Amino acid sequence: MITEILQMNGYGLYVWSSFIFTFVSFTTLYVITKIQYTKERKKFMSKYGALDSKKAEVARSQTINKEILSSSQSI
Amino acid sequence: MFKIFEPGRIFVITSKAHKYVMFLFVIVICIGLLEALIFSPEDYKQGDSVRIMYVHVPAAWISLGIFSSITFLSLIGYIFKSKNFFLISKSLAPSGLVFNIVALVTGSIWGKPTWGTWWAWDARITSMLILALFYLMYLIAWRIYEDKEQVLKITTIITILGIINVPIIKYSVDWWNTLHQPASINILSKSSIHSSMLFPLIIMTAAFALFSMLIFLMKYNTELIKIKNKGLDRL
Numbered sequence: 286m287i288t289e290i291l292q293m294n295g296y297g298l299y300v301w302s303s304f305i306f307t308f309v310s311f312t313t314l315y316v317i318t319k320i321q322y323t324k325e326r327k328k329f330m331s332k333y334g335a336l337d338s339k340k341a342e343v344a345r346s347q348t349i350n351k352e353i354l355s356s357s358q359s360i
Numbered sequence: 361m362f363k364i365f366e367p368g369r370i371f372v373i374t375s376k377a378h379k380y381v382m383f384l385f386v387i388v389i390c391i392g393l394l395e396a397l398i399f400s401p402e403d404y405k406q407g408d409s410v411r412i413m414y415v416h417v418p419a420a421w422i423s424l425g426i427f428s429s430i431t432f433l434s435l436i437g438y439i440f441k442s443k444n445f446f447l448i449s450k451s452l453a454p455s456g457l458v459f460n461i462v463a464l465v466t467g468s469i470w471g472k473p474t475w476g477t478w479w480a481w482d483a484r485i486t487s488m489l490i491l492a493l494f495y496l497m498y499l500i501a502w503r504i505y506e507d508k509e510q511v512l513k514i515t516t517i518i519t520i521l522g523i524i525n526v527p528i529i530k531y532s533v534d535w536w537n538t539l540h541q542p543a544s545i546n547i548l549s550k551s552s553i554h555s556s557m558l559f560p561l562i563i564m565t566a567a568f569a570l571f572s573m574l575i576f577l578m579k580y581n582t583e584l585i586k587i588k589n590k591g592l593d594r595l
Contacts, residue, residue, distance in 0.1 A: 290397065290398065293407075293408035293409075293411070294402070294407050294408050295407075295408075296407055296408040296409040296411075296473060297408075299409055299412060299469050299470065299472060299473050300397075300408060300409065300411045300412055302469055303412045303415055303416070303465075303466040303469045303470065304393075304397070304415055306462070306465055306466065306469070307415045307419070307462050307466060310458050310461065310462050311458070311571060314454065314455065314458045314575060315574075315575065318454070318575055318578045318579055318582070319578065321579075321582050322578050322579075322581060322582045322585075325582050325585040325586055325589065326585055328585075328589055329585050329588060329589050329592070332589060332592040333592060336592065344591075344592060347588075347591075348369075348371070348372065350588055
């Protein structure tokens with residue numbers, strides 16, 4: 286059964302290479318996007334950490350900043 | 361008018377949503393793969409090579425859908441001077457390009473056993489290649505233009521020019537003699553595809569749509585955090 290699925294009546298090479306190419310492309314895109322996302326969040330955290338208490342309070346009053354800070358705790 | 365699309369409101373949703381979308385994507389893709397590779401029947405003419413359709417067709421559909429959405433959002437953004445629409449468009453583009461490349465490559469692989477060639481300068485294939493070039497131009501424009509107003513204008517022009525190609529892709533198989541087969545699925549009339557093949561195709565399309573949404577959410581969040589990073593510098 287496994288051999289049949291792998292060979293696909295002689296079309297296995299074409300079918301499997303199509304599926305593999307698709308999922309390699311998906312994985313690459315996902316990994317690149319995830320790296321960029323994590324990098325920007327880390328950059329935000331380090332910049333926020335460097336602010337004095339007054340500026341940090343101003344930054345924290347904005348909805349998006351508050352969300353980034355709360356979601357960064359779950360990285 | 362577009363208060364509902366304010367980045368602050370959207371970010372509250374998008375920062376949490378991608379985990380759920382990822383979970384849904386994994387479930388749907390597993391069902392789709394089982395259907396596409398094991399349970400769906402082989403074609404009476406093309407044999408098992410027809411299974412390539414389950415990645416090729418959804419990728420082509422979604423890449424066309426994303427480009428149309430990018431054009432629509434860019435136009436709305438330009439007319440109503442809302443930068444958030446451009447941000448949404450920019451976040452959609454990378455997955456659109458990847459789906460376009462997947463459609464081209466898997467189409468080429470499918471072409472070898474079906475037509476006996478990897479590539480033909482046929483109307484459908486060439487117009488899809490042109491769409492990939494428009495995606496590339498769009499993404500490169502965002503990278504090379506520093507001036508915000510200029511980049512908004514240029515990307516809108518690119519999408520307007522590119523959208524002319526979308527109906528050409530759709531009707532190329534009817535307007536010209538092509539190696540590519542005509543559409544098997546019609547929304548308005550009866551489809552020529554059997555339900556045993558239509559079902560896995562729909563599942564795989566849903567999975568690919570979820571994947572594009574996942575990438576969009578992550579990319580959109582990244583873009584918003586980038587803006588917020590600049591905001592922290594100005595404090």
